[in-house]
Amino acid sequence: MSLTFFLRRLSFSFVALGGLMVLVFVLVRLTGSPVDLFLPLDANDAMRRALAVRLGLEDPIYVQFARWLADISRLDLGMSLWHSRPAADVVFQALPQTLLLGAVVLGLGSLAAIVVGALAAFRPYGAFDRIASAASLMGASIPDFWIGLMGILVFSVSLGWLPTSGYGSPSYWVLPVATLFFRPFGVLVQIVRGAMIAALNAPYIRTARAKGAANRRVIFIHALRNALLPMITVAGDLAVQLAGGVTVIETVFGWPGIGKLMIDAILQRDFAVLQAGILAVAVVIFAINIAIDFAYAAIDPRVRIDK
Amino acid sequence: MAIGPIPVGNAGPLLDVRNLVKHFPGRRRGLFGAPSAIRAVDDVGFTLSRGETLGVVGESGSGKTTLARTLLRLHPATSGQAFFDGEDILTADPAALKRLRRRMQVVFQDPYLAFNPRFTIGETIAEAWRIHFDALPRSQWAKRIGELLEQVGLRADYAGRHPHEFSGGQRQRVGIARALALEPDLVICDEPVSALDVSVQAQVVNLLVDIQKMRKLSLIFVAHDLAVVRHISTRVAVMYLGKIVEIGPTDAVFERANHPYTQALLSAVPVPDPRGREQRRRIVLQGDPPNPASPPSGCRFRTRCWKAQDICAREEPALLDRRGTGTLSRCLFPEAGPTTRLPHGQLTRGQE
């Protein structure tokens, strides 16, 4: 990955981010005003108008946008109407829990997928492969919110082994992580398996075998590193999509993360939090993409900076 | 034979290529820098008469395939002209180009990739008439497909088969049949036999030679296999890094090569005869060819040439017949090269 490429990618990301923010800014304001939601039912027109004026909602949208841009340039993401706090605070309080959950899920999912996928690829269409393929397909097909509810029903309500929901000690992590685990695992097993089959059929694997390398060495040193490349790409996409899956799971498990926050912000028309949240998600995704580029470069010398 | 000879227009060469240049964009320099150019074909010119076969040889990266593709206008040329029967291929408008393509056909290298796997052989051949709908009335398609298949040595009833059912050699025969469907004046063959086994290769070469003679076709035969080129060509052009370094009558080039690169190339080809191999000496060039994105100044071969002198870096030799042998070459110091006729020849060894 050359510096040029990196810079170009960076500039594209900024343009995309800017476009996204304009879009979100305009669109959320089309959904109506937060005033009715925020004020009690019995509030009169004067009070509603006063609040709207105070929130700047009476101004033309380009004035609002200019103001928002000016605030952004001072690193001010605005005040949350409902939380009466800076939206940035609200978002950054929720972000770590989501990132942590996503990282744990993706980490475990990738690890398990690598092992299962690699072993399945060793004997394509063998017994282990068939079982692993069926299991991974099932994993990729499970609606996460459903398996989450079933998990609560069985392990918490009926058996009482695990806490029902909430955020805290490791036992609180088991159900959410297990719930979110299936899909990335299922998808990644398929990818790793495919990539490993391709890698194991590559000429350089014959070379390694001809050198006398043992199976373990062939699989984990020669084939795996090559097979990781497609996996990393897909894992990146999964990481992005996980942000969506987390939303559902946070709702089910009362997980204090950014997904739940965004849902609430949407329902409450808390524009500042919604905008800050989307900005945060976009920045995280951007960071994930950069990390993937670096991981790619670390694994594959062909994409590194040419001397 | 159902179709008579194509009426020949004005006299003069069928194809006249002048100063043909084809650059490919290379890596971009810096964030806003202009991309560098890979000079795949650089200032190439030659003429081709009716009924003549020009062999184009060179190693990978020499630009021989790019030359063929540019002449077919499969990609646009950077500059230069290529007159086909007086009409410039490179600037022809779509209608004119379509007209030209009817007279100018191609046989590709890889018989596995050159066919749409979903078409039957018959459909593949008939596609020509589908595109040039006035070439042959639809009622005659089936009959003509059968004739063409038989002409290239296949059974007419194979028209309904799919390419994957055929062997490489058979597929290449179909490729020739497809090229002949429009009764062209010129067929450009881009490495037509390099993917084939030796025994099959001979079949296809013979077929091409026969058809060429029978139909008074002009052929451009692009290949890296010097033995095949020698066998089929009346004239040979040797390319190195986008330039023609030597061009002349086949026997002259093969037996009295002027250019050191041609000499090295000829000497490198192993001769299928073990007698006297211990005494045989060959020119072994050192190192790899330079990067075509930044070719050496002056003579492009100087970096690997054992005769190179200072002037070779400053001055680019023109393509001239310096020794009056009928062969044009781009070398300031041409001399009669080693002959390839005698297996026991004493050859100079390249720089050590």
Added chain:
Amino acid sequence: MTKPSVLEIDNLQVSFRTSGGRVAALNGVSFAVGQNEVLAVLGESGSGKSVTAASVMGLIAQPPGSIDGGQIRFGGVNLLALDADDHRRMCGKRVSLIFQDALSALNPVYPVGWQIAEVFAIHGMADRASAVRHAVELMEAVGIPAAAERAGQYPHQFSGGMCQRIMIAMAIALKPELIIADEPTTALDVTIQAQIVELLKETHAQSGASIMLITHDLGLVAEMADRVVVMYAGRVVEDSDVYRFFAEPLHPYAMGLLASQPRIDRGAGALQPIPGAPPNPLALPSGCAFRPPCPRATLRCAEQTPALRKLASGRAVACHFADEQAL
């Protein structure tokens, strides 16, 4: 042969499962590689020459492949009867392999020096530091300039010829008794081919290892081989010393092959191709596989598969009608 053999292949039978059904790739292949000998295995695509090499190296994927019978004796041991690990320990150490397309035969994600040094690591022959030192020495030995510096570079930074040199370095690293070179020059340009042939010759001269040269290139055979084994449709049809082979080939297929080869030292003139299509492994004719295009074929050829007969001269041929006197 008077020379003792390093490798003896005896009645080897290998088949593969394909969409068209089970295909026999080797129908009882037998030949031997003598010590310090360069043996060329000559054949066209589908003749089974690469499958033979893969069988020796234990590279037949099972499934879809399966080794149905025969023996591969290396140094007196039947490799096919060995435990997979024992077989593996022989590969790379006592017998090594050079592939056709060196660029793709090198792992793209590891430095070339590492890949050469790995040979030592796999066979526990050197510690890390000396393995790397050996690797650089080997790169120098095969003619890679600035070897110490280039050892840290990756395959994609090398040309095809350089990659083939690295493959050769890898193959000679542990001073094996046998080097199998599977079409080592096919993917290369002529001038680079010449370089690699020179290198192989030097390597052979210096190491004294036997070389089993798998190729379809008659020129290369003439250039390098001491003896030639011709394969056709999964069988050995001729086994001969190289001079007599080129002078008077015994098998009709070998004759056809020589006649169809265009030669750079001869001008225009019709080639004499072997007529017809190459054998379809899914539908081999009964009896002799070369029967359909063979000018000498009789009814006997369809009824009886000719065995590989040893002739008085030490040559061997699998044809009912071939013998030296007849020529």
Added chain:
Amino acid sequence: MAPRFQPFGYARIAAFAVVSCLLSCPNLAQAQNVLRVVLQEEPASLDPCDTNHSANSRLLRNNVTETLVNVGAVEAVIEPNLAISWEQTSPTTWRFKLRSGVRFHDGTPFTAAAVAAALQRAQVEALACAIRGSKLGNNPYTTRIVDDLTIDIIGRDPDPIVPFRMAVVDIGAPGATPADRKTQEPVGTGPYKFERWNRGRDVVFTLNDAYWGPKAAIPRVEFAWRGESTVRAAMVTRNEAHLAFGIAPQDATGPLDKTYLNAEVTFIRMDAEIPPLNDIRVRQAANLAIDRDQLIGSVFHKSVTKATQIVLPNVNGASPDLTPWRYDPAAARALLAAARADGVPVNTEIVLYGRLGLYPNSTESLEAIQAMLNAVGFRVRVEMMETSAWLRRLLRPFGSDRPVSMLQSQHDNAQGDAVFSIGPRFRSNGNQAMINDPLVDSLIDLGTRSTGTLRRNAFRLAFEYMEKDIVPYIPLFNMVGTVRVAANVNYTPDVQANNEIKLKTITLR
């Protein structure tokens, strides 16, 4: 590839660490000195001036911050709290005597100045306090400090119910409550001190040892939130919590579940301005078509009672004499037939707007009601929506090209005076009113201006006139709430439990 490779032989390479030791279950409720309460939703703010949101007031009201007076839970009468007495000294002025010896949690004394500051702060435009909207009306109040423990509260307009209004103004410590922004760390005079708010997880209160009244029994209280009724209920069963509020009817089946009348009344508003609902017979038919008995104990909790009007009968000004609608589908059909005969377009499709999650089984209740209405000949289509969209249908301006509709609604009058309910819904200029009747308007105006019996009777007349002669609503039920109480906790929820969890009354066994 070697034929003898066994994939499972290598599984040990990736053997996973055994994590089960980490999975010991929390058993928090076993601790003797902690009360753990699980609620439906986390408050957005913990500012004393946002106690109009029940998520906020359930935590703060009379636990951390206190009000001058309280409204009784049984009879809607005013009881002393931080004020010990009050009197109306002029039509616009009320004088409150404050309790002495009360200190805020930060140590500062509770004085008239603190009351003045809290009231002023609650009315600051820029703060957008939640209590300002409805509870303080549109009447700006000023204060006059008479002495440290006496304060006059003065309205711009005459206001006969200032004490009712003061029951919703929580008083925070002036020194610890910034005037220009919301506080996240409330400081009040109540029996519990705010300790921390771990956002997304919990809020913790600890006992205020210096409380002016009888001290509470439990040293520490933790609040948490879960969206699912099932989960909340399970938390008590599983000893993760002591009190779980908002248990849905279907979950409220165990011996631990305590049900309380929660001051909520649910009903359906009909758009009486558009045919066919502009015909009273059609509106009456809709009421007669609902089989309320069927709904009780199925979709609604078995303890709900049939509503007669949009407030509870014990509210000041409500009518105790109204009776619930009977279920009479035949009569409903007859009324519709009569209306149809008069050319009323009875077959027009009526949209029944519902709000998702308005109360447990909100959607199902509307589906059932839709079925009942359609059974007598209506053509009703349910459309469920989230709050914002629902509000657009609930509140003026309604828009002239709207479809004819019914709208699911619910109202909570915990303050005890009908004025909080009647004006916005029935007066012609009310922001939720779809009727325009001069008699109703004048009755409401009369009641609002008056006190005592006159006020009560004016409102009562208005309610009765409306229910009999206008029928703008389909009253459904006086709702109940259910709280699951752990066996070792003494807690009895009252009618105010949706807004107030009276922690000082709770003890552990």
Added chain:
Amino acid sequence: MTAGIRDVNAFDDLPPVRPAPTLAAMLARDPLAVGACLWLLVVATALLAGQTFLADDAVRINLVARNLAPFQFDANWLNWLGTDSLGRSLVARLSAGAGTALAIAFAAVGASLILGTGLGLVAGYFGGFAGNLILRIADMILGFPTLLLALVVLYIFGPNIFNLIVVLAVTRVPAYIRVTNAEVIEIRERLFVDAARALGAGHARIVFAHILPIVAPTLLTLASLNLAMVMLIEAGLSFLGLGIQPPSISWGLMVAQGRSHLAQAWWLTCMPGLAIMLTTMAFNLIANWYRIAGDPQQRWRLAGSEASK
């Protein structure tokens, strides 16, 4: 005719045409795919029933027969899978939900398939500024969580079936653009395309006769996978309250509604969830099977073992 041509030979007989295994035969070799097809058949039957004679049962309220447990086969068959909290037959509701789920999935996938393929062809075949722009926009959409995107958009434009289909289609379009683009770029460079161009073929002929038929199997596999994905996303959105709105019936919504009865009537959540999972899995399995069956290199795995020899 062949005069003058040497070596026309008599030995190039091709083996007789081996009949390619039919799709049905290849399907029979994969028991999982057979199971998937059977399940989809069940779903299709239910779908038809749900649109016709079960339509009324799906909304018929019977407060007496509330929350009946499943698998009581002595009862009315409509109640074999239990009833919901309003006493409605789960069999009928699941059948009605199948219609919603599949209609949305097929509409969204169909729309994105057509749109994405078209745009991908433009981007891949013509490239240039427009192509680049298409790819960048696709990147942008793909670079954001589908569910979150759908959430915001549905929230803004209102949750109804049409908007849901549009949103799901738009979020899936980039996948087709990318795949089509990548494949077209590769196929465009294949020799047979050059051969067609050398014959004088125009863009239309190259795209529709040569490129599209080669890309189609890949796209169909992707579409099958996307059917599964779209179903899951639709279910998730309905679960969050931003997809199908009650009283419409969808499997995801049924899970959401059943959630408040989790402790008393597990089947309200479990049955629709299983339906989603099995259907999703069926699409995935068929995609998997087709990936092998549609690939001549892999097809032998689905051929009769030694029998064909």
